[in-house]
Amino acid sequence: MLAVEEARARILAALSPLPAETIALAQAQGRVLAGPVAARLTQPPADVSAMDGYALRAADAAVGVPLTVIGAAPAGHPYPGRVEAGQAIRIFTGGFVPEGADAILLQEDATEADGQVTATEQPRAGRWIRKAGLDFSAGERLLQAGRPLTARDIGLLAAANHPWVSVTRAPRIGILATGDEIALPGEPLPPGGIVSSNAHALAALCLAAGAVPSVLPIAGDTEAAFQGMAQAARGFDLLVTTGGASVGAHDLVQSALAPEGFERGFWRIAMRPGKPLIWGRLGAVPLLGLPGNPVSALVCGVLFLLPALRRLQGRAETAPAFQPAIAGMDLPENDGREDYLRCALTRDATGRLVATPAARQDSSMLKTLAHAEGLLKRAPGAAALPAGSAVEVLDLIAMGV
Ligand SMILES: Nc1nc2c(c(=O)[nH]1)N[C@H]1C(S)=C(S)[C@@H](COP(=O)(O)OP(=O)(O)OC[C@H]3O[C@@H](n4cnc5c(N)ncnc54)[C@H](O)[C@@H]3O)O[C@H]1N2
Numbered sequence: 001m002l003a004v005e006e007a008r009a010r011i012l013a014a015l016s017p018l019p020a021e022t023i024a025l026a027q028a029q030g031r032v033l034a035g036p037v038a039a040r041l042t043q044p045p046a047d048v049s050a051m052d053g054y055a056l057r058a059a060d061a062a063v064g065v066p067l068t069v070i071g072a073a074p075a076g077h078p079y080p081g082r083v084e085a086g087q088a089i090r091i092f093t094g095g096f097v098p099e100g101a102d103a104i105l106l107q108e109d110a111t112e113a114d115g116q117v118t119a120t121e122q123p124r125a126g127r128w129i130r131k132a133g134l135d136f137s138a139g140e141r142l143l144q145a146g147r148p149l150t151a152r153d154i155g156l157l158a159a160a161n162h163p164w165v166s167v168t169r170a171p172r173i174g175i176l177a178t179g180d181e182i183a184l185p186g187e188p189l190p191p192g193g194i195v196s197s198n199a200h201a202l203a204a205l206c207l208a209a210g211a212v213p214s215v216l217p218i219a220g221d222t223e224a225a226f227q228g229m230a231q232a233a234r235g236f237d238l239l240v241t242t243g244g245a246s247v248g249a250h251d252l253v254q255s256a257l258a259p260e261g262f263e264r265g266f267w268r269i270a271m272r273p274g275k276p277l278i279w280g281r282l283g284a285v286p287l288l289g290l291p292g293n294p295v296s297a298l299v300c301g302v303l304f305l306l307p308a309l310r311r312l313q314g315r316a317e318t319a320p321a322f323q324p325a326i327a328g329m330d331l332p333e334n335d336g337r338e339d340y341l342r343c344a345l346t347r348d349a350t351g352r353l354v355a356t357p358a359a360r361q362d363s364s365m366l367k368t369l370a371h372a373e374g375l376l377k378r379a380p381g382a383a384a385l386p387a388g389s390a391v392e393v394l395d396l397i398a399m400g401v
């Protein structure tokens with residue numbers, strides 16, 4: 001069976017970033033920059049005052065000596081003239097420092113009467129002046145390609161005068177749950193049936209990762225049902241199936257899709273939960289076949305689907321970000337499958353992250369997954385570890401999963 005790392009590398013190698021599209025900056029939160037972005041202007045565009053007060057020449061502003069106020073420079077209304085010796089300009093935060101002035105006298109440090117201002121504190125040259133280009137200069141590269149845009153980035157791009165932004169197209173993901181026994185939530189449940197949690201959970205995972213999921217109608221356990229869905233899947237950037245991945249008589253994903261042009265990349269990985277993972281191609285559409293067990297489907301979603309979505313979006317970082325933690329209890333030795341244990345994450349008195357696995361780890365138990373805060377990774381063949389040993393975890397809360 002294929003190692004987890006190798007499986008992920010093969011998935012990522014088979015995918016490339018989607019083409020770029022131009023969208024309004026206001027809609028760009030979470031979208032991934034398709035190329036680097038440079039400033040379209042210099043910010044601030046000129047020397048500006050950082051405070052409300054008076055712009056003047058530090059050299060001739062002594063405490064107690066009145067200066068003549070010859071005009072005003074509020075933000076957005078530059079004073080057109082020059083400040084000469086013995087003169088001052090009333091200025092406000094963001095106002096352009098007029099020619100000739102080299103200091104700002106804070107209004108708290110001044111008294112004004114009859115058109116004259118007198119300093120009560122000596123102003124210093126350069127004080128309270130933001131130089132032109134303090135933040136950035138026209139042409140300067142502000143953000144790199146592959147960056148998912150945050151509120152901070154959007155503020156920066158707006159300041160740099162970008163109403164539009166070029167981002168990779170959001171991946172369109174088809175989600176196909178399979179099995180005669182399952183029905184979507186709210187639909188009539190067949191006798192012996194179970195409600196499909198996988199499709200909705202995976203759709204939510206896609207949405208949170210910036211993709212556009214479409215939940216397809218459930219494909220029953222017949223080849224015809226599958227093949228109908230295969231036709232419907234042609235326009236997706238990635239088709240994700242759940243169920244029908246294992247070895248049972250009804251595990252149809254691969255057999256039913258073979259006549260539709262399914263080409264297998266790999267099947268089965270050394271992982272728990274998630275052993276029967278399928279990777280391949282349905283014609284031009286990459287296909288990720290997740291196991292039916294709900295925890296297996298979602299854990300594989302975190303470990304394989306999320307990196308795939310990042311690759312499709314051109315994200316620089318694709319691998320899951322593991323963090324160091326310590327085991328909150330003794331851990332038994334592991335078998336040959338890389339194991340992902342649902343765990344609580346807490347902090348000990350010294351601030352270290354402590355991962356304590358749930359007592360039962362059956363891959364049908366979704367409540368344990370929903371209540372967990374992390375996944376504790378155990379390497380294949382790992383020896384038994386006492387509580388307090390170093391381990392690696394994925395922080396599901398931090399990942400927004
Ligand atoms: N003889 C063997 N049996 C199984 C093996 C094996 O190696 N040999 N592997 C086991 C492992 S590990 C897993 S994981 C499961 C995965 O099997 P499938 O992907 O074929 O999944 P199904 O058989 O279709 O369903 C398994 C289980 O999950 C439920 N299910 C299916 N779809 C959904 C859905 N959309 N939402 C919620 N739950 C779903 C389904 O009802 C079954 O209970 O196979 C083991 N068996």
Ligand code: MOO
Pocket residue numbers: 271272273274275276291293296363
């Ligand atoms: O991999 Mo299955 O996912 O062990 O339950």
